[in-house]
Each structure stands twice: as C-alpha cells, then as structure tokens.
Amino acid sequence: MSETSFSINDLLRRKLQTSLVIISLTLCVASTLFLLLFAQKIGFGISSVTEGKLTSGFAGIFSPFITLLTILIFVAGAVMISFTAFIMMSQKIKDIGLMKSAGCPNEMLFGYFFTQLLVVTFAGCLFGTIIGIVMDTASTSVLDNLGFQFVQQPFNLWIPIAIFGIFFALSLILGTAPIVSAAKAKPARTFSPAYYLGLSKEPGFNVVSKSGVTLKIAVRTVVRHKSATIRAVVCLSAVFFLITVAVAGGLIAGGTSKSWVEGAVGRNTLLIAHQDVVNQYKLLLSEFYEGGNSTQFNYTDDRYIIPPNMINQLHILNENMTIDARLVLEEPVKEIQGIIFGSSTAQTQYVGDSRQGQSLVIGVDPDSVLNNWSLAGTFLEENQRSEAVVGDSLAQRLFSVPLEQKIRISGQDFSVVGVCVDPLNNGNVTYVPLSTLENITGVLGPNVLMIKLDPSANMSDVLNRINATVRATNPDFEVYPLNNVLDKSLSFLDFIWSTIMFLPLLTLVAASLILVGYVMLTISEQRQELGVLRALGARPRTVFSIVSAQSLIVLLGSYAIGIAFGTITTLLILVQNPLVTTYTVIEIAGWLLLALIVTFASSIYPAVRFAKKPLLETMTQP
Amino acid sequence: MEETKAVVSASSLTKVYGKNDTKVEVLKDIYLDVKKGEFAVIGGPSGSGKTTLLNLIGGIDKPTSGRIIVFGEDLEAKNEDFLASFRCHKIGFVFQSYNLVSTLTVAENVAFPMEWAGRTENHVRERVGELMGLVGLQNRSEHFPFQLSGGEQQRVAFARALANDPPLLLIDEPTGNLDVKTSTRIIQILAALKGEGKTIIVATHDEHISALAHQKLHLEDGRLTSENE
Numbered sequence: 001m002s003e004t005s006f007s008i009n010d011l012l013r014r015k016l017q018t019s020l021v022i023i024s025l026t027l028c029v030a031s032t033l034f035l036l037l038f039a040q041k042i043g044f045g046i047s048s049v050t051e052g053k054l055t056s057g058f059a060g061i062f063s064p065f066i067t068l069l070t071i072l073i074f075v076a077g078a079v080m081i082s083f084t085a086f087i088m089m090s091q092k093i094k095d096i097g098l099m100k101s102a103g104c105p106n107e108m109l110f111g112y113f114f115t116q117l118l119v120v121t122f123a124g125c126l127f128g129t130i131i132g133i134v135m136d137t138a139s140t141s142v143l144d145n146l147g148f149q150f151v152q153q154p155f156n157l158w159i160p161i162a163i164f165g166i167f168f169a170l171s172l173i174l175g176t177a178p179i180v181s182a183a184k185a186k187p188a189r190t191f192s193p194a195y196y197l198g199l200s201k202e203p204g205f206n207v208v209s210k211s212g213v214t215l216k217i218a219v220r221t222v223v224r225h226k227s228a229t230i231r232a233v234v235c236l237s238a239v240f241f242l243i244t245v246a247v248a249g250g251l252i253a254g255g256t257s258k259s260w261v262e263g264a265v266g267r268n269t270l271l272i273a274h275q276d277v278v279n280q281y282k283l284l285l286s287e288f289y290e291g292g293n294s295t296q297f298n299y300t301d302d303r304y305i306i307p308p309n310m311i312n313q314l315h316i317l318n319e320n321m322t323i324d325a326r327l328v329l330e331e332p333v334k335e336i337q338g339i340i341f342g343s344s345t346a347q348t349q350y351v352g353d354s355r356q357g358q359s360l361v362i363g364v365d366p367d368s369v370l371n372n373w374s375l376a377g378t379f380l381e382e383n384q385r386s387e388a389v390v391g392d393s394l395a396q397r398l399f400s401v402p403l404e405q406k407i408r409i410s411g412q413d414f415s416v417v418g419v420c421v422d423p424l425n426n427g428n429v430t431y432v433p434l435s436t437l438e439n440i441t442g443v444l445g446p447n448v449l450m451i452k453l454d455p456s457a458n459m460s461d462v463l464n465r466i467n468a469t470v471r472a473t474n475p476d477f478e479v480y481p482l483n484n485v486l487d488k489s490l491s492f493l494d495f496i497w498s499t500i501m502f503l504p505l506l507t508l509v510a511a512s513l514i515l516v517g518y519v520m521l522t523i524s525e526q527r528q529e530l531g532v533l534r535a536l537g538a539r540p541r542t543v544f545s546i547v548s549a550q551s552l553i554v555l556l557g558s559y560a561i562g563i564a565f566g567t568i569t570t571l572l573i574l575v576q577n578p579l580v581t582t583y584t585v586i587e588i589a590g591w592l593l594l595a596l597i598v599t600f601a602s603s604i605y606p607a608v609r610f611a612k613k614p615l616l617e618t619m620t621q622p
Numbered sequence: 623m624e625e626t627k628a629v630v631s632a633s634s635l636t637k638v639y640g641k642n643d644t645k646v647e648v649l650k651d652i653y654l655d656v657k658k659g660e661f662a663v664i665g666g667p668s669g670s671g672k673t674t675l676l677n678l679i680g681g682i683d684k685p686t687s688g689r690i691i692v693f694g695e696d697l698e699a700k701n702e703d704f705l706a707s708f709r710c711h712k713i714g715f716v717f718q719s720y721n722l723v724s725t726l727t728v729a730e731n732v733a734f735p736m737e738w739a740g741r742t743e744n745h746v747r748e749r750v751g752e753l754m755g756l757v758g759l760q761n762r763s764e765h766f767p768f769q770l771s772g773g774e775q776q777r778v779a780f781a782r783a784l785a786n787d788p789p790l791l792l793i794d795e796p797t798g799n800l801d802v803k804t805s806t807r808i809i810q811i812l813a814a815l816k817g818e819g820k821t822i823i824v825a826t827h828d829e830h831i832s833a834l835a836h837q838k839l840h841l842e843d844g845r846l847t848s849e850n851e
Contacts, residue, residue: 539706
C-alpha cells in the first residue's frame, strides 16, 4: 500500500477523530481570519470616519488599540491552531509505536503520518479560509443593512492568502514535532500513558465523599494529563488575554477619552459672548466631531469685548459663581530654536526647526479656569508669567520636545509648561496668561466668559436669570450652554467605541467556537475511559460533571492568567493616564464574567452530547 | 444447589448490529436463566456473541428484541441513571481488556466504584486493603495500570469488580491473555467467589473454569445451547 493511500484510508476510517480535528482547525482559521478582516475594516472605517476630525491625542488611542487587537487576534489564532495540530498528532503516538513494533521503517512511518498531517491541516486551513471569508461577507452585509457605513471597504485578498499560508505552515511545523519525537522513541515507551499523556502522579491515596468524587476525578485527570493541560491553559490564556485587552481596553479607553472631552469642554458650563463669537466658538468645538476648518474671524473687534459691568452684574447675581474670563484670538505661533538641558537625557541638546503655524491663542486667568484638561506637564500657575500650555495637535505639529521648548507669540516668548488634550479647534490651541496676552496684543478685556453651574441648582431658572442679566447689559450678547456641543462630541466618541466594541464581542464568539473544538478533542481523547466509568456505575450526568469540571478548571486557570496579563497590558501600554471608575470596573467585570459564562456554556455542549451517547459506543475506539 | 428465583432471565433475546448489507445478527432468540448463587459458563468460538450477551445482561447495551430481566428488573425499560446505579450496586464487571482507568492508580481504580456508592472513607480504605490482599497486589496499590503486567491488571479488574460486593459478577475471558500461573491464581479467586455464593457468569474457553460451573452454555452462530442437557 502506498504512503498516500494508507494515510487517506486511515483518516477515512477514523471519521470521528478526523472530522473533529478538521472542524477544530476550520473553526480556528475561520474565526481568526474573520476577526482580522473585520478589525481591518473597523480600523479603515474609523480612520475614514475620523479623517480631519479628532485631535492627535484622541486619534492616538484608537490606532494602537486596533493594531494591538489585530496582533493579539493573530497570535491567539496561531497558538490555537498549533495546539490543535499538536493534539491531533499526539493522539497518534500509540499508532506510531505499534507500527514501529511491527517493523515499519522510520522514514516510511514519518511519510504515513506526515501525509495525514498534510491532508488534515490543508483541509482545515482551506475550509477555515473559505468560511472566514463567508463570515466576513455575511457580517458586512448585515452591518451594512443596519446602517454601519464603515464596512464599505474593498475586500483585500492578500489577508486570506497570508493567513492560509502562515497557519498551514505553523500547523505542519507544530504537528510534525510529536511525529518526529515518537518516531525516535522506543516503541514500548510510546504505548505508555506516561509518554503520550505526559502522566504524572500526586502522592498518596485519598478517599473522597460521593459528592467529591466527580471533582476528584476531574482534578486528577487535569493534573495528571500535565502536558496537555499546560498547552490548553496556554491557548486559552491567549484567548482570554485577547478578550481582556479588547473589553477592558475598549471600555477604559472609551471612558477615558470621553472624560477628556468632558473635562476639556466642561459639563454644565455656559458660554457667554457676543453672538458672533458664540457661533465661532461653537464652530471651533464642532471641528472635533464634524471636521473642517474654521473660517477667518476677527476676534479683536471692539464689539466683542465683554462689558465690565456685565461681569459685575453676574457676580451680583450669585456671589459664589466662578467666572472664567478669556480672551480668544488667532495668532501665528512660532517654535523657537535653542539649546535645552534635556531632563530625561541629562544633556544639552539642540531643539527646534523654527516651525510656525496659526493657532487659536486663549488668554486665561489661571486661578479661575473651569476646565479640567487631560494634561502632560502642568497648567499655568501665575497670571503674569510667560508660560504657555499648548493643545495636543499643535504640540505634535510644531514641536519635537514640546515640554522643554519655547514658543513666540506676537514677539513674546513663552515656555511651554503643559500639553493638553482639547477638542477646541481640534487641539490647535495655545493657552497663555490673560494679562500677558492683553499686554502683548493690546486687546484690553476678555471676549468670552465661561460660567460653571451648580448641578444641584435649578438649571433652567439659573439659565433664565443669567440670560436676562446678559441681555439687559447688551442684547447682542448671548448665553449658550456647552452641554449641547459636549453631548455631540460624546455621541461621536460613543459611535467610534461602539463600532470598535464589535471586536471583543466577535472575539468572544470566536473563542467559544475554539473552545468547543478543544473540548471535543479532549473528550475524544478520554472517551473510552469515560465509557468505562459509566459501565462501572457513573451516571451520564456524573460523566457530564467530570468533563464540565475539567473544562472549568482549565478555563478558570486560563481566565486568571489571561485577565492578569490583559489588565497589565491595558493599563501600562494601551491607555496612558487611564480613567478607571467604579462603574468601569463593574462594567469590565460584567463583560469578563459574561465571557467566562459564554465560553463555559459553549464548552458544555460537547459534554452534553457525549453524556447522551449510548454507553457501548463511548466504550469503543473512534 | 437449592432452587431459587432466577437472577438473570432472558427470553427471545436478539441483537442485530448494522443495517442492510452490513447487518449482522449477533444473538438469535436467546433464552437464559441463571439462578442465585449459580456459576454459569458461556463457551463458544470467538465472535460468537459472548461479550454482547454479557453487555446485555449488564445493561451496557440494549437488545434489538426480546426481554432481559436481572434481579427482577426489566433492563430494556430502564433509563441510563437507573442502569448506572444498578451496575454500581448489583453487578461487578471484569472486561476482557481489563479497562482500567489509565489516569488512576491501582488503589484508586478499586476505590472509585465505592466512592460513587457513597461508602465511608474508613470502609473504602479497609475494603481496598482487603481486596488488594485477595488478589495479591498489596505492594502495587500506588502504581498506575500501565506499570503492571497483564495478569496483574486482570487481578486489579477483579478487585474493582468486587469493590461494592455485588451479588452478580459478569466476567469476560478472565484467563484469555494470561500465563498458566496467573490463570491458576484467577481460577482460585473464581472458586473462592463461587464458595461465597455469588452469582457468576463467565464467558470463557478455559476448561478449568468450565469445570467450576453449575451451568455450561455454548454460544455459536448467535444461538445459545446448554451443555448440561
């Protein structure tokens, strides 16, 4: 019999074992490919949706998040596929030993089993690639019908080709290892469970109660199948790592980015200015979620200066009210070349290219600023000093080492002490002390007032009184609640994050499918022994409990490892200065608990099916 | 032996495997009665259906037609939970290929039917020690099955079958793969069990075991005949 015909016939005769391995490989490849295609679409979709919008600080969260998830999806898929190939060939170690005992030469032996590996992995990877493409096409169509326009991206054929090639090669390499190892081992050794199961023994003989016997058998199997268990834990840890990064990263990054916007714009904050300035300010804020560039505007028009009696009247209205008076201008900002003493390098270095750009320059009184920006460095401390805080987009555009450089505005040099994430004018903004700005520009008086309302007060009542006071002073001035713009900005971020959160959801589905494949394989490995347990008095539900307990032990172990590494990665690498509230923690915990329940529930399905099989069928070899 | 009610009673029992071209009628119209305390031996060539008949008696498999009553219970009508509990308490199985659980030690293999039956820790410990002594494997209790010889594994299978002190033993080819010395040991154990008054059904070719039988049966081409007649 030729090597090929023997191998094919052997595979066909072991229908159950062969189909389980092909199904497992297919599920791994299909879900990985689908997730990669989907992640690419989300990444593309988000960059097309956010083009010309978002500040560099915000955009800086999305891209690394999707990139990291894409890498993790690939790694988790590769680990699972390698594991499946390894398990498949490990199950054949006894056969290899038998054939060696019967005198089959090593090279022929290798040929037989390598051909089997080749056929099965090729079939699994091919079916997986086809199903992955079908899943992607189907989901695209469904989401398109649901109104998610981001999925309109041309299909990239290179991704499926690359995935097929890489995973096929990985399966072959990892699957070959047990064949080579078994072919080198003495035949008698390959018959021993100590070799093919990696069996090890814990000391002592402990008798347990009836209720404990199920758990004891499950624990014993998990512990004694040490090598298989370790590999399973590594695989599932990779999957839970991916889910944790996706879920925790998504929720923390989503919450953090929204808090940045809320801190920068201000909740329950009123904008008071001349109606032209109000419209211009709204336009500047809307650039964050609608894009575009603001038109030329003459901020220095005398009509726009806030009348001093308006400020007095507002103070009389409520003595505890904090009024944040600002002078908003548009000025050229120039980076100053020079030699600095680098605090990180502890050496002098030459910085600056004399880059120049137009920026919104805002003079503020540091003592009455209402905003709470996400800030690198510090905010302005004293009104008289020549210090500046620049927006994130401006910092990226003009500076190499912003916090150690200087800028020049209207001939005055300012030391950059902070970089803030600010949606205003899409981060193209510079904050300087109000009095300094008034001195260098000659514009006397602020043109914008910000007032923070006490959320416990009757908002409409307070708003009406402030409005009346402002109109009474000058009818051309108006009061605009910034909550409207803030809500639009937050909705825009919500849309982006809800789109990204498809990834963890689908990752969870993929992980569940992968786990079903894994449990099917492990049941197939233990089916005869479980059948014997039933023949000697174990009820079907006891067998079900044993298999479920095994899954749960492996799952919980992997869960702990995956979540630990996932959380560290999320907090240390993915999101800097993360905002983690109690609600975020509860939300993440809820998601991760759901992930555990879904994966465990899906792992039960093969166990239920197995427990229902006729006893004699379970006792015979597949 | 006194006349008592049948422990095992089969009537018009048939078992068919496969369909159409691959259909094999393994058991044909079998009638069988084994009384309490009786030692019955089923002989016959390989593939004659001896193991299938033992599986039907033990509720591991279900007949295609006919009835099988064991300890007054119609096994065909019972669900899997009942059958599992029934096997655990009433039947001791010794399989032809031993079927020891490879991930359990010798002592654990003997202990687990008792653990399922809810026996106390002291009882399980004492019984494991007693059974290890009976089969002469006191010094191998911490070994795994793969560390034992075929004869030793067969003796562990006997010890496991006796763990819950079942009234009925179903034993499939107990000496088929063993040397003369080990076979003699197994036959001594069977003789001792017969002396204890257990109901025993053994599928075997071994003349020495047949010599112990109250009832000798022969299975060939799916039909069961009595050699006593």
